[in-house]
Amino acid sequence: MAVMAVMAASFSLACSAAMAQVREWNDPFVPRPKPPDGEEQAPTLKLRLAFDLPLKTGERNPTGKSTQGSPPVSPTMQAELRWQSADYWFAGMTFYRYVLSGRQPWNPEFTYTFGYDDWHPNTFSLVYGNYSGNRIHPAQGHPFSLFRQGNISLGYKFKLPEELDPIFKADETHDVNCSVNANATPRYLDLKTLATQRYKRTFSVGCRYSLPSNLYANATFFYFPDKNQQQPWDPDFTYGFGYFDWHPGTVTVQYNNYAGNRLPWNDRAGDGNFRRGSISISWSMNW
DSSP: OOHHHHHHHHTTOOOOTTSOSOOTTTOTTSOOOOOOTTOOOOOSEEEEEEEEEESOOOOSSOSEETTEESOOSSOEEEEEEEEEOTTSEEEEEEEEEESSGGGOSSOOSEEEEEEEEOOSSSEEEEEEEEOSOOOSSOOTTOOSOOGGGSEEEEEEEEEOOGGGHHHHOSSTTOEEEEEEEEEEEEEEEETTTTEEEEEEEEEEEEEEEEOTTSEEEEEEEEEOSSGGGOOTTSOSEEEEEEEOOOSTTOEEEEEEEOSOOOOTTOOSOOOOOGGGSEEEEEEEEEO
């Protein structure tokens, strides 16, 4: 792979607002893959380079306003740097270049996240992530980032009880890991009133089914205590599947859908369907 060429292109310009693109590495809602026993030494610094292709790129008027809205309809090149300590404190930043630059109304040029996140079962995490419309070169009078539009998530990871293995696992060599999260966004856009509102709150539960061959599938479901806070781009559920190898120097291929998917009994407006997802190819290295 021509790494330097991809780096030069990718580092020019950033994860989408509250569910978009490939957030496998820094999304507190998605249960992370764990390294096998005996190989859990945390890298000091990780670089991920990726190309993300939405299945739907023809829509010129997606749903959103200002710095928040639905996932991008432009392919993107991405570069993420993530530092992690040996005791699971971390900080990361992702940069994006939009291939179709005219289709980037509220999607960010960079995103950032930090906090504490231990991959082991029966551990807690506390993560802040900002996926709103951050700008490297904002318009005059506008900030680089609106910190209060970031999401704060308190999570707990766990394994399914062994008694449930015959129901949920096709083979004893397969693995199922789950997490529950309480999430809060101090400031968010209400599309109906076009006003900034306070403290969007959600609860989420997600599970990841993994095979020894590094194939996986995951899904996360969300509950809004105040239904009026749910925007068209806020999902009832998200999902993904693909091939994920956490080792450095390997290639990962994934499909992820973070659009405004709706459960059948939810009649609130949503913009989710299969074509709202995207396919990504990524490569990583560690120092």
